[in-house]
Amino acid sequence: MSFSFNQGILVTIICETVLQERLVQLLKTLGASGYTIIPAGGMGSQGKRMGDVAGYNTNIEVKTIVTPEVSDQLLEQLKQFQGNHALIAFRQNVEGLFD
Amino acid sequence: MSFSFNQGILVTIICETVLQERLVQLLKTLGASGYTIIPAGGMGSQGKRMGDVAGYNTNIEVKTIVTPEVSDQLLEQLKQFQGNHALIAFRQNVEGLFD
Amino acid sequence: MSFSFNQGILVTIICETVLQERLVQLLKTLGASGYTIIPAGGMGSQGKRMGDVAGYNTNIEVKTIVTPEVSDQLLEQLKQFQGNHALIAFRQNVEGLFD
Numbered sequence: 001m002s003f004s005f006n007q008g009i010l011v012t013i014i015c016e017t018v019l020q021e022r023l024v025q026l027l028k029t030l031g032a033s034g035y036t037i038i039p040a041g042g043m044g045s046q047g048k049r050m051g052d053v054a055g056y057n058t059n060i061e062v063k064t065i066v067t068p069e070v071s072d073q074l075l076e077q078l079k080q081f082q083g084n085h086a087l088i089a090f091r092q093n094v095e096g097l098f099d
Numbered sequence: 100m101s102f103s104f105n106q107g108i109l110v111t112i113i114c115e116t117v118l119q120e121r122l123v124q125l126l127k128t129l130g131a132s133g134y135t136i137i138p139a140g141g142m143g144s145q146g147k148r149m150g151d152v153a154g155y156n157t158n159i160e161v162k163t164i165v166t167p168e169v170s171d172q173l174l175e176q177l178k179q180f181q182g183n184h185a186l187i188a189f190r191q192n193v194e195g196l197f198d
Numbered sequence: 199m200s201f202s203f204n205q206g207i208l209v210t211i212i213c214e215t216v217l218q219e220r221l222v223q224l225l226k227t228l229g230a231s232g233y234t235i236i237p238a239g240g241m242g243s244q245g246k247r248m249g250d251v252a253g254y255n256t257n258i259e260v261k262t263i264v265t266p267e268v269s270d271q272l273l274e275q276l277k278q279f280q281g282n283h284a285l286i287a288f289r290q291n292v293e294g295l296f297d
Contacts, residue, residue: 107288135238136238136239137236137259164288196286196288197288
């Protein structure tokens, strides 16, 4: 039995919902072929908890699978949002069925 | 201090909601002891963005933790859905508290 | 081009919603700087499927990024909930933009 699965980098971005359109545009610009968005609540950072401010689902979790090079570029580009918005992002190696 | 945590393979499947029952049945057939389902939106692939077609939550994210062997079988079995449905799946090693 | 990303341990906890406040308290006690909570359904374990009992979103998925030491402590502390509640938890190394 032999298996052939793709290798890629899963990038997860958790941030304020207000950034959604800008993130989608950034993903398109970088050539990411797909993404998933899930509403999220309760994220905290440095003592403030955003979920408390304006309701439960004020955050989103965005996932995309990209190449190592694109993951570098994506994380670098995301730094621009951190000054004015709550945002964390992280990456992991994954293997499976995806483009 | 000593810690004893289990080792397993986390498999994440992101696909059209219409596949939910078939996925659950497949997981049962393969002996997966549990799974989690989260509604998701905005997935895109090959130029089409499914979230745009019929509302926001037309996708689901299914997570299960299985053995390496079952993860092989699961990913192989999932290939059958890719011809007619949007579906991605990926796996990662995890460690922690689970069966 | 040089990149500087943080290293951390992503801990994901999937459990009954009733545990939410106790988990948040535990995360604060351990000094976790932030967390994200997403409603989840359909988790199963040992033959019972909790999502069937009282509706779809009776579970939550809690994510936090911590140090290796805190992830040890967190997983150890979570064992106390497993006797009376459905709960799984797992950890993974991640790299990216976070505190």
